[in-house]
Amino acid sequence: MATQRKSIFITGAASGMGRETARLFAAKGWFVGAHDVNEAGLKDLQAELGAEACLIRRLDVTDREDYRAALDAFAPAAGGRLDILFNNAGIGRGGRFDKQPWEDIVAVVQVNLMGVLIGIYEAVPLLKATPNSLCFTTSSSSATFGMAGIAVYSATKHAVKGLTEALSVEFKAIGVRVADVLPGLIDTPILPPGAVAAAPKEGMWRAMPPSSVAQVVWEAYQSDKLHWYVPEEIAELDKAATLAPEAMREQMAQNSLFGDPA
Structure with a gap:
């Protein structure tokens, strides 16, 4: 039980x-509900953090009933409170849009x-039952301007960014804060082999450790800031894309590998 x-x-x-976010918040004394389809990874995490600090459960985020059951299991263990919901699960499958398998899309x-x-x-x-709660979601630097080669991934992250903005207004009435993070190149398993190397x-496309995003989640709870960028230079890309799409x-097209229609 998380008690207070x-x-x-x-x-x-x-x-x-x-995982890095779970580590950081457990170290800060928070109770962590860790969820994933990777059960082996969850068990390893719980062994590291300790069962008193971490509740684990396999969760398919696309299954509404499964998600509801996960929250039902989490709530009593967390003392009926949810200070942060961190919607972080995501997959990355790319390629030229007309060549991608429909199942991947x-x-x-x-x-x-x-x-x-x-x-x-x-x-x-x-979230409503917890004072000062935060609904926090992982968007992406690809939500600044649609990116060739990951068009559908980019589209979903644009949707997440827009949803964050809309709910940040709506949820004020129920006392829930809403924000997101737009990471650039983060050294995680979602990246293709060789991407980090x-x-x-230097610059906005340098590889960042996953702990940098975990730190942002922590800072977001202490703040009312809406969009968080990792690294911070991604914010300049967002501004440029808005002011001169x-x-x-044209800049993206010059750097793209997807100009050949064959």
Whole structure:
């Protein structure tokens, strides 16, 4: 039982950003609900953090009934409170849009968008019951401007960013804060092999450790800031894409590997 400890419910907690967030919040004395489809990773995490600090459960975020059951199991263990819902689970499948398997397109939409919608919808009662609660979601730097090669992934992250903005207004009436993080290149298993080694050493596309996102989740709870960028330079990309989308389109096209229609 969490008794009076603050609590965080994390999806995609078995590895990468979710795992680092679980570690950080457990170290801060919070009760952690760690959820993922990777049961082996969850068991390893619980062994590291201790069962008194961490409740684990397999969760398919695309299954509304499963999500509801996970929250039902979490609530009594967390003393009926949910200080942060961290919608972090996501998958990345890319390629040229007209060459992608339809099943991959659907899977990306189901996990990256529907999983977020389900999670927020089902968690609202717990968030409302917890003073100063935060609904926090992982968006992406690809939500600044649609990115070739990951068009559907990018579209889902644009949707998450827009949802965050809308709910940040709506949820004021029920006392729930809403924010998101737009990470750039984060060294996690979602990246293709060799991506980190090939990344520049400086600038907005440098590889960042997953712990940098975990730190942002912690800072977001102490703040009323809406969008968080990792690294912070991604914010400049967001501004540029908004002010001059045509110029951004041409710049992206020049750097794209998807110009050949064959």
